[in-house]
Amino acid sequence: MTPMPTNQTSKTPRRLYLDNAATSFPKPPSVHEQMAHYATRLGASPGRGSYKETLEGGRIIANCRRDIASLFGSSHPEQIIFTLNASDALNLAINGIAHHQRAARAIAGSDAPVHIIATSMDHNSVLRPLNALTADPVGAKIEWACINADPITGLINPAQIRDAIRPETALVITTHGSNVSGTLQPIAEIGAICKQAGVPMLVDAAQTAGRIPIDTESANIDLLAFPGHKHLMGPLGTGGLLIRKGLEAQIDPARVGGTGTRSELDIHPGTMPERYEPGSHNTLGIAGLAAGLNWINEKGIDALWAHERTLMQRLLDGLKNATRFQGLSLIGPETITNRIGVFSFTHESLHPADLAAILETEFGILSRAGIHCAPRAHTTLGTIDTGGSTRISLGPFNTTEDIDALLAALSAICADSSAPA
DSSP states (O other), rough: OOOOOOOBBBBBBOOOOOOHHHHHHHOOHHHHHHHHIIIIIIITTTEEEEESHHHHHHHHHHHHHHHHHTTTOOOOOEEEEEESSHHHHHHHHHHHHHHHHHHHHHHHHHHOOOEEEEEEOOOHHHHHHHHHHHHOOOOOOEEEEEOOOOOTTTOHHHHHHHHHHOOEHHHHHHSOTTTTTTTBBOHHHHHHHHHHHTOEEEOOTTTTTTTTTOOOOTTSSEEEEEEEESSOOTTTTTTEEEEOOOOOGGOOOSSSOSSSTTTTTTSOSSSSSGGGSSOOOOOOHHHHHHHHHHHHHHHHHHHHHHOOOOOOOHHHHHHOOOOTTTTEEEEOSSTTBBBSSSEEEETBOOOHHHHHHHHHHHHHHOOEEEEOOOOHHHHHTGGGTOOEEEEEEEEETTHHHHHHHHHHHHHHHHHHSOOOO
């Protein structure tokens, strides 16, 4: 990994970035180069003219849409909707389906509630929209059921989701990879259950898009929400929602406005992707995202995932030496099966924020302490009342030397914490 710039002295170690669950860093150089090229050489808003620069901007957007669809096993690039981030995509899917179902029930004169299923491992980007909907008194009642995960592994039992589905269930939501425990959920099994029940499945791929292979067709994923700025290697302010073809008829748009197409109409077009993309695009960000996708395609998603699994195994093997890590506990799966490179730790005598502070000030290792916007996950895992955990998260530029540096730092902290006062 390329060290972060620093005025390095004997008292200031290099800065080792291990917070890729928040956003990936560093980015491939081509990401910045393509953004600079668009900002300094093109600059125009696609669809708002027919001159060369707007057409080139449109080509960048179309190619990025195509590459995202291909990465996720879809043959319909028009079903890729660009959003601000994964939270924006999740809000579009959840609110769009809920509002559509409420209207359908009103037209039918039905008092049946709109039922949604989520899990205790979900992020606040899922939990908060659901709770806002249940508190909204207008229209049909919204109900949501929370499927609890295993308190040790964080895994969801697909059979519990099958048993929770009701005739009025409108949506099943699950995170793919936990941003707390790194738990990788069995989405293909859940997808098969949802398909059999005729209920759409929304997958939060905030921690997995670009990190591991995802085939939405074989996994029966109807909706896939993803950020552009994490493992897709794009800049902040980018993300998207993949919508299975035909399902858009059941998802109301969140916003309407200008699209640069069908301007003679004062009603919003229903064609895809314009149905969900009013206003000028963040073409500068999409240009960077397109470069990130090109980098992933050049490296190969399978090779990137294999590299991360190697790093995960090295870390887990190192942690097995219990005498080196007294007082330290790992949350979530203890093998590379059913996990991604997100690791959360607690220490019996250190608050998570204190552990993170020591990692930074003494060893230059950047982590994230706290609840990680996932309060139900921490409740499930038993860490909600002790300040959450200290999280480190791997990226494609991390190396085995980085893992060894982390292990050495944790070992030194544990030794110091257990030494007699």
